[in-house]
Amino acid sequence: MSLRFMKRKYHKADPKVVSGNLEDTIRFIQDALGQNEDFVTRRFHVFGHFSAVMFYFAKMVNEMSIKTDVLKPIMHGPPHLDDKDIHIDELQDVLLNESIYHSDAELENQLATLVEELLGGKTMIAVEGLDHAILIATWKIPERAIDEPGTEQVVLGPREGFIEQLGTNIALLRNRLQTPGLRVQSKKLGRMSHTKVAICYMDGTTEPELVQEVERRLDNIDIDVIGDIGYIEQMIEDNQYSPFPQLQTTERPDKTVANLAEGRVAILADGSPFAILLPVVWNQLYQTPEDYSNRLLMGNFIRIVRLIALMFALVSSSLYVAFISFHPELLPTDFAVAVASGRAGVPYPAVVEVLIIDVAMEILREASIRLPTQVGTALSIVGVLIIGEAAVQAGISSPITIIVVALATIGSFATPSYTGAFSLRMLRFPLIILSGMFGLYGLVIGILYIFNHMLSLKSFGVPYMSPVSPGNAQGWKDVVFRFPLWRFVKRPSFLDPSNRERFDQEETKRLSRQPSHTRD
Amino acid sequence: MGFPRQLTVQQVTAIIISTVLGVGLLPLPLFAVRAADTGAPLVTFLGVVLIFVGLAFVTLLGKRFPEKSIIHYSEDIVGKWLGRIGSLVIIVFFTVLTALAAREFGEVVIINILPATPMEVTVIVMLLTAAIFVRNDMNTFAYIHVFYLPVLFIPNAIIIALSVGDSDALYLQPLWGNDPSGMLPGIFTIASLLQGSFILTMIIPFMRSPEKAMKATVWAIVLAGLLCLSIVIATLGLFGPGETQHLLWPTLELARSITIPGEFLERLDIFFLVVFVVAVFTTLYGTYMFIVYSLKQLLRLQDHKLFSYFMLPIVFVIAMLPQNTLQLYEIVQRVGTAGLCLTVLYPILLYVIARIRRKKGRMAA
Numbered sequence: 001m002s003l004r005f006m007k008r009k010y011h012k013a014d015p016k017v018v019s020g021n022l023e024d025t026i027r028f029i030q031d032a033l034g035q036n037e038d039f040v041t042r043r044f045h046v047f048g049h050f051s052a053v054m055f056y057f058a059k060m061v062n063e064m065s066i067k068t069d070v071l072k073p074i075m076h077g078p079p080h081l082d083d084k085d086i087h088i089d090e091l092q093d094v095l096l097n098e099s100i101y102h103s104d105a106e107l108e109n110q111l112a113t114l115v116e117e118l119l120g121g122k123t124m125i126a127v128e129g130l131d132h133a134i135l136i137a138t139w140k141i142p143e144r145a146i147d148e149p150g151t152e153q154v155v156l157g158p159r160e161g162f163i164e165q166l167g168t169n170i171a172l173l174r175n176r177l178q179t180p181g182l183r184v185q186s187k188k189l190g191r192m193s194h195t196k197v198a199i200c201y202m203d204g205t206t207e208p209e210l211v212q213e214v215e216r217r218l219d220n221i222d223i224d225v226i227g228d229i230g231y232i233e234q235m236i237e238d239n240q241y242s243p244f245p246q247l248q249t250t251e252r253p254d255k256t257v258a259n260l261a262e263g264r265v266a267i268l269a270d271g272s273p274f275a276i277l278l279p280v281v282w283n284q285l286y287q288t289p290e291d292y293s294n295r296l297l298m299g300n301f302i303r304i305v306r307l308i309a310l311m312f313a314l315v316s317s318s319l320y321v322a323f324i325s326f327h328p329e330l331l332p333t334d335f336a337v338a339v340a341s342g343r344a345g346v347p348y349p350a351v352v353e354v355l356i357i358d359v360a361m362e363i364l365r366e367a368s369i370r371l372p373t374q375v376g377t378a379l380s381i382v383g384v385l386i387i388g389e390a391a392v393q394a395g396i397s398s399p400i401t402i403i404v405v406a407l408a409t410i411g412s413f414a415t416p417s418y419t420g421a422f423s424l425r426m427l428r429f430p431l432i433i434l435s436g437m438f439g440l441y442g443l444v445i446g447i448l449y450i451f452n453h454m455l456s457l458k459s460f461g462v463p464y465m466s467p468v469s470p471g472n473a474q475g476w477k478d479v480v481f482r483f484p485l486w487r488f489v490k491r492p493s494f495l496d497p498s499n500r501e502r503f504d505q506e507e508t509k510r511l512s513r514q515p516s517h518t519r520d
Numbered sequence: 521m522g523f524p525r526q527l528t529v530q531q532v533t534a535i536i537i538s539t540v541l542g543v544g545l546l547p548l549p550l551f552a553v554r555a556a557d558t559g560a561p562l563v564t565f566l567g568v569v570l571i572f573v574g575l576a577f578v579t580l581l582g583k584r585f586p587e588k589s590i591i592h593y594s595e596d597i598v599g600k601w602l603g604r605i606g607s608l609v610i611i612v613f614f615t616v617l618t619a620l621a622a623r624e625f626g627e628v629v630i631i632n633i634l635p636a637t638p639m640e641v642t643v644i645v646m647l648l649t650a651a652i653f654v655r656n657d658m659n660t661f662a663y664i665h666v667f668y669l670p671v672l673f674i675p676n677a678i679i680i681a682l683s684v685g686d687s688d689a690l691y692l693q694p695l696w697g698n699d700p701s702g703m704l705p706g707i708f709t710i711a712s713l714l715q716g717s718f719i720l721t722m723i724i725p726f727m728r729s730p731e732k733a734m735k736a737t738v739w740a741i742v743l744a745g746l747l748c749l750s751i752v753i754a755t756l757g758l759f760g761p762g763e764t765q766h767l768l769w770p771t772l773e774l775a776r777s778i779t780i781p782g783e784f785l786e787r788l789d790i791f792f793l794v795v796f797v798v799a800v801f802t803t804l805y806g807t808y809m810f811i812v813y814s815l816k817q818l819l820r821l822q823d824h825k826l827f828s829y830f831m832l833p834i835v836f837v838i839a840m841l842p843q844n845t846l847q848l849y850e851i852v853q854r855v856g857t858a859g860l861c862l863t864v865l866y867p868i869l870l871y872v873i874a875r876i877r878r879k880k881g882r883m884a885a
Contacts (some may be wrong), residue, residue: 326633330785438637438645440794441629445645448801452653455667456660463659468533469667470659 003458017109022128025111026053029124046095047077047086050505052127056481058239060121062140069101069125069137088129095127095134104137116194143168149251149273151418154290161251166270173200173254177260181205195226196270198216200256206263207496213460214265214278229272230516232463238280238458243426245419246459248277248284255289263497279460282324282496283479286310287422291482300481305414307480313424317354318431318443326439338400345395351436357405358432359388365409392435465490466494527726529736533664535806536575536717536740538665541672541747542803543625544713546796547815547849549755549770551713557761559697564752566703567710568745572737574864575717576873580739581726585873585881586731590721591817593881597874604818606866611814613829613859617716618807619838620852622646627845628769633790643839647832650804654812654828659759661809664802671798676747679792680754682778685727687757705857711864712856714744714852718863719810768845793869807836816819832844 009284018025026041033039042054052074056066074154077086078098086094096105108114109132118124121139146168149161162169170184197218201211217236226232229249237246250256251273256266259277267276277284288304324343328336346353364383368376391397408428415421427450434442459465466473474490477483489505491497525586527535551566552560578590585593590610634642655663697703724730726817751834755770758777767773776790785791811831816824842848874880 327790330787330790332784332786438634438642440790441633441642443798444794444797445649448649448798449652451667452649452664454658455663456653463663465663465667467664470528471666 006387016111016319018111018114018126018133020127020129020131021054022051022126025126025133025242026321028111029055029115029118032111033118042071044071044075046074048075048126050088050091050127050129052125054123054124054125055118056138057118061138063124065102066123066136066138070125070138073099073101074125084433091127091130095125100134100136102136102138106135107132108135109133119194124266126284135182139442141165142340146172146243147349149267152250152252152255152288152416154288154293157293158252158254160253162253162268162273162275163270164273166198166268167252169268169273169275170198173257173260173266176257177202182260186214187290189218189221189223189232190226191222191224191327193225197226197232198268200260200266200268202260202263204498205491206265206499207498210265210279210460210496215266218267226269226271229267229269229274229276229392232267232269233276238460242425242453242457244282244454244457245285245417245423246278246280246457246464248280249274250277251275252289258289258292263491263495263499263504278461279495280464281459281462281474282454283467284465285346285417287416287478288416291326292485296482296484303482304480306416309411310406313409313415313421313426315431315443315447316404316408316411316437317358318446320401320438321350321354321432322435322443340378342398343401346398347395349436350401351432353401354405355429355431357391357397357401358408360391361405398410462494466491470494526659526728527662528721529732529739531666532720532723532727532733533739533743534666534669534735535662535723536736536746537722537744538669538672538799538802539716539719539806540744540803541713541741541799542716542797543621543628543800544803545676545748545751545799546624546628546769546771548710548713549752550763550767551709551853552706552752553756553761553770555702555709556697557765558694558756559700559703559751560756560761561692561749562696563703564710564749565704566707568656568714568741568748570711570860571706571714571744572741572745574711574715574860574867575720575737575741577864578718578721578732581732581867581871581874582657582721582731582733584871586727587725588881589725589814589817590870591814593874593879594870595669596881597870597877597879603841606862607814607818609812610862610866611818613862614718614807614811614814615835616648616838616855617859618650618804618811619835620842620848620855621800621803621807622835623839623848624841624852625797625841626738627848629791631845632772632793640840644836646800646804647808647835647839649801650808651828651832653805654809655825656830658723660757661738661805664805666686668798668802671795672802673676673747675792675795676751679775679778679788680750682780683754683758683854687754687778688760689757691757691760692753708860709853710748710855710874712853712860713861715859716807717744717857719806721867722810761829804882811835852864 025339030041036057040054040056040058040134044052044054046052053070054066060064074095078094081094081098092107096107096298103482108117114124117135121141123136123138124133125136126133144163146160146163148159160172162172174182179202181204183201183203187197187199188194189197199211199214199218207430214236218232221235223231223235230343233247233249234240239246256275256277260266264277286303288306291303293299294302323331324339328339331339343350348356364380367383368380371379388402392399392402395452412421412425415424431443431446434446436442438445453464455465455469463470466472467479472493475492475494477487489502490500491502493500532571548564549560552563558562581590585596591607594606597603598606622643625646626639628640629642656664672755698882717740720733724733727733751771751774754772755764758774759767759770764770772789772793776787776789778788780788808831812824812827815827815831842851
């Protein structure tokens with residue numbers, strides 16, 4: 001709300017606070033909000049003789065509750081006070097403490113705040129002669145059901161994902177972390193949207209300076225509308241020009257809870273089914289909740305598979321280009337002959353061929369996201385099967401190129417973090433071009449640039465490659481292999497948690513003791 | 521914030537090792553064998569010892585002046601102008617060293633894998649990579665060196681392990697060689713290949729506990745020295761003293777001679793070479809950082825980033841001066857040996873004078 005605007009219009013009768021003159025208040029509110037179809041101004045009499053007014057936005061509130069919990073009791077007056085004549089001085093107390101049946105009601109006298117809260121879906125009641133208005137949290141925004149998270153599916157694990165309502169999301173978190181340590185601070189961001197943003201952290205575990213830094217960066221945001229949590233992500237990130245995500249977005253409450261418990265901070269925003277987790281280190285790009293919820297060997301196996309997929313996504317096409325155009329002598333002879341015969345009709349150098357197929361693949365992928373689901377399957381069959389087959393027959397590409405590009409694409413789908421997979425997809429192209437120019441030498445130079453860049457990145461002061469370099473023994477338990485859960489005695493030290501110990505060292509000893517059999 | 525003193529002993533060890541091990545590993549067995557045929561391992565060992573002596577004095581000086589690098593404390597020890605001249609000579613020497621390393625590797629790449637590519641391109645690519653990342657701070661500098669450390673050791677270890685089966689212990693005898701006359705220049709040449717370790721003087725002021733610097737020095741020289749020694753022994757054992765003298769880059773030939781089981785790839789030398797790109801990068805990165813950082817200190821500036829691109833054309837032009845590979849290695853040997861005066865003698869001299877004049881730096885609380 002623009003306070004300045006109000007000042008200019010109402011400089012005579014102190015425009016900042018409720019005056020007690022009902023007509024002044026009504027005029028002020030109606031001028032500030034203008035003519036709106038969904039805005040309700042309802043005049044009535046409290047206990048039959050104090051004239052009063054109620055404001056609310058009809059489509060944002062629970063009208064049923066207003067009728068029965070608010071309007072009815074304050075029109076009739078409480079039964080036990082039936083005979084007594086209520087004086088204006090007591091009215092405020094009687095209203096708030098004895099009449100209104102709604103649980104969330106408060107007094108407010110700042111007009112600007114009143115307007116803001118009205119816009120947020122609260123109901124406001126002003127009474128002639130009272131210098132405070134009553135705000136009742138009657139908001140009820142339509143929300144969808146809690147659904148399986150679309151971008152991060154698991155086989156074994158919880159099925160619930162965040163939704164667009166901040167309140168529901170916080171409930172999901174609280175339900176999983178029933179400790180007084182969980183703190184939720186809220187802020188309003190966006191000059192026009194007034195989006196409610198919540199900072200969640202564990203008091204006593206999260207480094208307090210980290211929370212302060214998050215608050216500082218959030219306070220620096222000045223924008224009209226926060227469209228999605230992605231807006232916030234971009235504005236608080238360390239390096240916006242980097243291909244790598246320095247904050248993690250997730251739809252999963254279980255993942256958020258695990259990260260909170262490690263000492264990270266989560267940011268949630270109203271209107272977005274995603275939470276931002278920070279700080280982030282690179283190995284979070286390929287971790288999934290399943291790594292931990294699965295049994296040890298299984299969890300490790302799928303993680304290794306995913307790491308290989310990650311490498312495929314990044315280098316398979318450029319490795320192919322380098323081999324074919326510069327170092328065919330490295331390939332075993334039989335295979336080299338097979339490759340050469342497959343490429344016999346292809347008029348372009350390997351780089352151009354791979355680039356064409358790779359770009360086609362990206363177009364297909366983008367198209368299949370945009371298409372309505374009913375048409376999607378048809379497109380993927382036409383696109384992948386028929387065009388791929390036809391491209392080989394027409395001599396645009398060799399069959400092996402199709403295999404290599406398909407491997408890269410499938411590999412990038414296996415990366416759990418959507419934004420992480422995105423960066424690998426993007427970086428594939430410069431690597432292909434470098435390989436086309438300098439063969440394996442170019443590829444290695446490209447990878448060198450990528451790693452050097454990652455090593456110089458920071459996410460909220462934490463080096464991006466953290467458990468690897470700078471090294472940290474505790475962190476290594478979760479880089480390539482995932483150690484048994486009871487080995488994670490301490491929280492990762494690169495997060496600088498105030499409380500290092502996850503549990504007692506004794507736990508490890510207890511678990512390694514000989515189990516007793518019931519039959520003995 | 522204050523003065524960022526964060527580097528651990530392990531990080532400093534990694535920085536020294538990866539700066540020492542670089543393109544010099546490729547002709548290393550050739551120089552050693554040329555100096556003392558079967559005595560090559562002994563020459564290598566003595567070369568490592570010589571460089572250790574120099575580095576030990578650099579470390580002692582660093583512990584004596586824990587807040588300063590050689591650029592600053594040399595001014596305290598021998599006076600403002602003499603110290604500055606010394607520093608300038610050191611910077612010039614490292615500029616030449618960086619240029620020659622880039623050129624050597626450019627030469628290796630052109631001859632072995634990219635015969636049609638112009639030399640200028642491969643050299644400028646390597647130098648540019650170093651120059652871009654020199655703009656980072658000293659912590660990131662350390663992270664990068666630590667990260668690539670396994671890349672230095674693993675391929676070399678694999679090659680040495682796979683070649684042991686075909687080697688002949690007779691090629692290693694007699695241990696002291698047949699002709700002792702080439703021994704002394706040989707030691708100097710080997711030591712000159714390892715003098716990148718001098719950049720330790722720049723690192724000590726960033727160490728969390730400079731009094732532990734000697735630990736890093738010893739570890740780094742032992743590990744790097746062992747790798748050099750085993751490469752020389754493996755090459756000599758496989759090819760013999762006669763054959764090794766005819767190979768320009770015997771280490772590369774060693775990689776070429778082995779195959780991995782499974783017939784997965786026909787040749788390994790190209791893989792070895794491209795992995796070696798990383799080793800060369802870390803060397804260039806270390807010495808380039810030293811040039812840029814020392815210039816900053818010499819001119820008493822706030823920020824070293826300024827010089828990263830400024831030095832690039834200078835280094836590049838120096839790299840392009842040698843006419844051909846043979847002349848290049850002639851220059852490498854001469855310049856390298858002369859450089860020992862700076863990286864070994866100069867620190868010893870400074871230390872002695874500092875002791876005599878009782879000059880000592882303080883560690884700020």
